[in-house]
Amino acid sequence: MNANLNTEQLASLRQAAHWFSQLNSGEVQASDYSAWQLWLNAAPVNAWAWQQAERLQTRMAASESPASARVLTLAAHGRHASRRRVVKAGLVLLGGGALGMGGYREIKQSPLLADVRTGVGEQRSLVLNNGTALMLNTASALDVDDRRDAPWLRLRQGELMVTVPARQTCRVITGNGTIDAGESRFAVRLLDGSSSLEVFGQQAQVTLASGQTLQVNSGQRCQFNDQGFSSLETNALAADAWGRGLLIANDQRLDQFISNLSRYRPGWLRCAPSVAALRISGTYRLNDTDQILRALATSLPVQVQRRTRFWVTITAA
Missing domain, CATH: 2.60.120.1440 (Jelly Rolls)
Structure with a gap:
């Protein structure tokens, strides 16, 4: 096992691998989202492990590094293996020390510490x-x-x-x-x-x-x-607005706005491709993301679809 990870981190990585696979399986129910959120909020180490899952997914999409190739090789026997299976396998390897993915450096700089x-x-x-x-x-x-x-x-x-x-x-x-x-x-x-x-x-x-x-x-x-x-x-217009607790958009694409907003809201917040190019302007307070979502539905031809409080998609009205 990887000596740079303690027992708690190893366990959370494996749990994150399970949840990532489950939530992207296409067979998930509302109770699964609620259970995932309870797990995510249960301990800081769980949030850290989930972040590793999201980072690994991003790197699998963008990186051609040897480390990424080692993970993708796991899917070689199943030509149509899904992204979730590759990410899950990568997390298990990260916990076991076979992948690394910058292992020591990332753990040494872990926000948990x-x-x-x-x-x-x-x-x-x-x-x-x-x-x-x-x-x-x-x-x-x-x-x-x-x-x-x-x-x-x-x-x-x-x-x-x-x-x-x-x-x-x-x-x-x-x-x-x-x-x-x-x-x-x-x-x-x-x-x-x-x-x-x-x-x-x-x-x-x-x-x-x-x-x-x-x-x-x-x-x-x-x-x-x-x-x-x-x-x-x-600098972009109002680039320092977050320091005053504000999110300011000036004729910004909706998908870019939602991407920024998602940083301030736990769970999954996504924008459907059909409304991604809509433009938005306004000043919003970051301490109430629910209010921001309600404002979107009144100012744009969109609706807010909620599977749970932590799984939200912006779609066409």
């Missing part, structure tokens, strides 16, 4: 000893070292807003690089294989392990990974 965590739909504010203000976004995890003049933070999962006061400094570390800033306001988000930085006031500097550096100024954003940086771009 973080100093501060937020659940889905939860946001949390903190103030460091030097006056630096933090806002941890939904489903995020953070380590904090506040014992020095220049505090540092390690973002393990999710998204973080940082406001550094005058004459102070702060450092944020991700798996892709290090961000250093004096007086400034900026947001850092972990993506699949990369990190993003958006600066809303003053500037911040990113340094990669290779020594490459990039200064990002107010109103700019970039993505970076171990190899380098993307081109600097202008």
Whole structure:
């Protein structure tokens, strides 16, 4: 077995594999969704294991890495094996140590081990000893070292807003690089294989392990990974609205809006292809996603189909 995983994590990975297979079997009933949600909410380790299932599904769709190939090879004897069977097999291997999928690194950075965590739909504010203000976004995890003049933070999962006061400094570390800033306001988000930085006031500097550096100024954003940086771009309109508890859309495609909203709502929230291209504008409070769904049904020709509270699809009215 994988020595980097404890008994509880191994058990939850296997349970997540079971639930992923069951919920995508085409034979699921309402009672199954309710039972899955109870399991998901029962312990933080279950939420972590479910996240591994979702990440693995995404990587199976996008990655051509040797690790992915090893999982897909499991389906070789069954040419039409479904995605759910491949993901389930991958999770079992991850728990058993045969797959790895970045094994040690991912477990070492597991949000379960973080100093501060937020659940889905939860946001949390903190103030460091030097006056630096933090806002941890939904489903995020953070380590904090506040014992020095220049505090540092390690973002393990999710998204973080940082406001550094005058004459102070702060450092944020991700798996892709290090961000250093004096007086400034900026947001850092972990993506699949990369990190993003958006600066809303003053500037911040990113340094990669290779020594490459990039200064990002107010109103700019970039993505970076171990190899380098993307081109600097202008921040999206109201990109920092989540720091005020808001979700703002300005003539945005509905499927993009639903994708953003799903980050703040537990369970499954999807948009049917038939309404994906509808456009939406408005300002919504993130602390009441049910109200946002009701507003959609009154402002657009759509209906909200609920199998359970945790399984919602937006379809044509």
